[in-house]
Amino acid sequence: MLKTIYLIFLGLTSGCMVAAGTFAFIAAIGIVPRMAKRTETQRFIRVYEDAIVLGGIWGTTAMFIRYRLPSVPLLPGCYALCTGIFVGVLAMALTEVLNVIPILLRRTRLTKGLPWLILAFALGKVCGSLVYFLVDGFYVL
Template sequence: MFLREVFLVFIGLSAGGIIAAGVFAFLVIIGVFPRLIGATRTNKHILLFESVIILGGVLGNIWDIYKIPIGFGGNLALGIYGLSVGIFVGILVMSLAETLKALPVIGRRIHLAVGLQYLILSLGIGKLIGSLIYFTGNFGQ
């Protein structure tokens, strides 16, 4: 019985590590981190970026595995976390769209010459409003 549990722990941690490595590799391949560093003009702090990315991945996994509660800040900490995650997802989506060169293709297919940025903004605002309605209306419980 003990050997089976040790084996399951090993398999679970190995699978989680492989998935996390795949996600980070995907983010590096599509150029999220180099674009972020270039946009903020912080080339001299690349080692800090690498350390923070690795630390965030490790702490996120530990937080997920052990279900560590956030006992400080309450709603303020949750708001800062939500804003940070939203900014990251926005950067990820724009980097992916730029990498795949999807924006010109969408513009040609829907025959939109001007205003593609407003279309993207409206999609993002719709996602925000839908998320706010979902989470403030207790629809998830």
């Protein structure tokens, strides 16, 4: 009995630490303020932050609780779109913070075609995601 209580406590505290690290990482690279500034929706920053926290809580509990979602035809597509947007924004924010693109341009001496390079990165990510989801199967509901 004591061992079970210890394991539950250890699991909860470890999960809280990982979640805190993830949210600290998201806050440190400044996704929310940067996206709010670019979309000129600074007045909704609290809503964005609440949505990230609620999404994290829902995603964590979805590992343990089998939620029954309504059978709406567009729901899996909306879920995939929102997940893709989040992952893309996170990757681009991390890239911007680490100055990967300027370093890449300096080392390759690329002076023209930057929009095409970024488009190629994005299309490669989309193609890889499609292959992953279509070949391995995609089961949301």
